[in-house]
Amino acid sequence: MINSRKRLHLKTLGLAGAGLSLMSLQGCSGMALSAADTPDGNIDSEVASADEKLWQQADTIIASIALTNFPKVDFVITRYGATAVAGFDNSEAIKAAIAACHAAGGGRVVVPAGRFETGAVHLLSNVNLHLQQNAVLSFYTAPEHYLPYVMTRWEGVELMGYSPLIYAFEQQNIAVTGEGILEGNGSDSAWWPWKGDWERRSWDYNPAVDQALTRTPLFQMAERGAPVSERVFKENFLRPPFIQPYGCKRVLIDGVTIRNSPFWLINPVLSEDVIVRNVNFISYGPNSDGCNPESCNRVLIENCLFDTGDDCIALKSGRNNDGRRLATPVQNVVIQDCIMRAGHGGVVLGSEISGGARNIFARRCRMSSPDLARGIRVKTNSVRGGVIENIYIRDIEIGEVRDAIVINFFYEEGDAGQFLPQVKNLHISNLRVKKAQRAFVLRGFERAPINGVSLHNVHFKQTDSLGILENVAQIDQADVTLNGEPLQL
Numbered sequence: 001m002i003n004s005r006k007r008l009h010l011k012t013l014g015l016a017g018a019g020l021s022l023m024s025l026q027g028c029s030g031m032a033l034s035a036a037d038t039p040d041g042n043i044d045s046e047v048a049s050a051d052e053k054l055w056q057q058a059d060t061i062i063a064s065i066a067l068t069n070f071p072k073v074d075f076v077i078t079r080y081g082a083t084a085v086a087g088f089d090n091s092e093a094i095k096a097a098i099a100a101c102h103a104a105g106g107g108r109v110v111v112p113a114g115r116f117e118t119g120a121v122h123l124l125s126n127v128n129l130h131l132q133q134n135a136v137l138s139f140y141t142a143p144e145h146y147l148p149y150v151m152t153r154w155e156g157v158e159l160m161g162y163s164p165l166i167y168a169f170e171q172q173n174i175a176v177t178g179e180g181i182l183e184g185n186g187s188d189s190a191w192w193p194w195k196g197d198w199e200r201r202s203w204d205y206n207p208a209v210d211q212a213l214t215r216t217p218l219f220q221m222a223e224r225g226a227p228v229s230e231r232v233f234k235e236n237f238l239r240p241p242f243i244q245p246y247g248c249k250r251v252l253i254d255g256v257t258i259r260n261s262p263f264w265l266i267n268p269v270l271s272e273d274v275i276v277r278n279v280n281f282i283s284y285g286p287n288s289d290g291c292n293p294e295s296c297n298r299v300l301i302e303n304c305l306f307d308t309g310d311d312c313i314a315l316k317s318g319r320n321n322d323g324r325r326l327a328t329p330v331q332n333v334v335i336q337d338c339i340m341r342a343g344h345g346g347v348v349l350g351s352e353i354s355g356g357a358r359n360i361f362a363r364r365c366r367m368s369s370p371d372l373a374r375g376i377r378v379k380t381n382s383v384r385g386g387v388i389e390n391i392y393i394r395d396i397e398i399g400e401v402r403d404a405i406v407i408n409f410f411y412e413e414g415d416a417g418q419f420l421p422q423v424k425n426l427h428i429s430n431l432r433v434k435k436a437q438r439a440f441v442l443r444g445f446e447r448a449p450i451n452g453v454s455l456h457n458v459h460f461k462q463t464d465s466l467g468i469l470e471n472v473a474q475i476d477q478a479d480v481t482l483n484g485e486p487l488q489l
Contacts, residue, residue, distance in 0.1 A: 084114025131180025156352030323354025368399025385419025
């Protein structure tokens with residue numbers, strides 16, 4: 001006879017197999033269930049086999065990612081007129097080095113040791129922007145350095161806006177690598193005050209540069225379907241993201257430290273085959289999200305350190321009408337071996353999720369900080385909508401956090417639209433939380449309750465309260481404890 005625990009495992013993992021059979025990897029090996037996953041240390045072979053098969057899908061995604069490859073030739077920016085002298089604008093020298101590298105068939109554009117000031121950097125195909133040890137690429141904060149406007153996406157809405165600090169549009173085989181520092185120079189006096197009258201602001205509020213002056217009309221234009229070419233603002237107070245590959249293929253960001261970003265730090269959009277590894281994300285400003293892939297396919301984020309002013313990793317797919325217009329989910333993503341410190345959330349889906357999210361794997365991550373607000377987070381509403389499905393999270397250690405697991409359908413606008421959010425097959429296993437204020441914040445709609453969630457081998461050690469469970473229809477669970485006591489939700 002199949003016991004209830006085995007039945008629950010097989011039910012969940014059977015759903016997983018059905019969902020993952022729909023993956024579109026376009027050219028595409030796992031983690032087995034351990035004895036610690038069961039209370040008596042025994043593993044049913046059928047359950048273990050199903051679990052192993054599921055997590056092999058994460059390795060399949062990784063193996064399917066097309067890799068970058070660059071000729072072994074260097075184009076050092078100092079040969080093109082760059083100099084590490086304070087006050088010298090290196091924009092044209094870097095542009096010339098990138099152009100020469102691209103024309104020669106590719107290679108590395110090298111930033112040597114020293115502090116080089118620059119405006120926007122636009123990458124071209126087959127170019128690896130490489131920062132050597134002790135190299136600093138320091139970006140200007142005056143917005144004129146990020147003109148002319150480019151095709152970009154801001155909080156999930158397309159427009160013609162300021163160039164991201166490092167930008168690539170419809171390029172292939174590009175990279176940003178090395179041991180150097182990318183310095184955005186965001187501060188209480190530059191870029192960040194454009195956030196406006198934020199409740200946590202540490203700057204003097206100036207209504208003349210409030211992002212709402214641009215954000216509100218942009219979102220209105222998107223809702224009425226205005227062409228992107230018409231979404232142009234003479235007065236623009238939307239801070240640019242730091243690194244944004246837009247519509248690119250084969251992207252690598254490896255080794256660099258990113259500091260003090262105006263806005264989101266790494267934001268691949270509508271791109272394929274993206275690897276972000278060994279990156280230090282250090283930025284505490286407003287909307288200092290670490291890595292936000294939007295509507296991307298085949299993404300690996302690994303061995304990164306996040307210490308940020310907003311979500312550490314947030315997977316997105318467009319906002320409201322604009323996300324539904326493009327209808328491109330974020331999919332086939334693996335997150336592994338990362339460290340999360342401060343942030344609004346560790347591993348997050350949303351809130352701009354109207355295009356949906358599917359086939360997401362996160363494993364072997366460690367999170368802890370008095371300033372970490374949430375561990376695992378889903379945020380959406382009935383204006384955003386979106387189908388979030390086949391999400392697998394395991395082997396996560398959380399030291400200190402405010403709310404450990406959050407699924408919130410009432411984010412921002414709440415239940416004010418007709419696009420009901422859906423969460424299907426979200427599976428969390430082998431989660432240890434040492435200290436939390438609340439174990440859960442689960443808020444569904446009465447007309448669209450939360451279901452499709454399973455918890456296996458999840459333990460909350462020092463937790464002030466169970467938290468909030470509102471309109472939750474179903475949670476499958478096995479071996480869940482709160483403060484040492486078995487928990488049955």
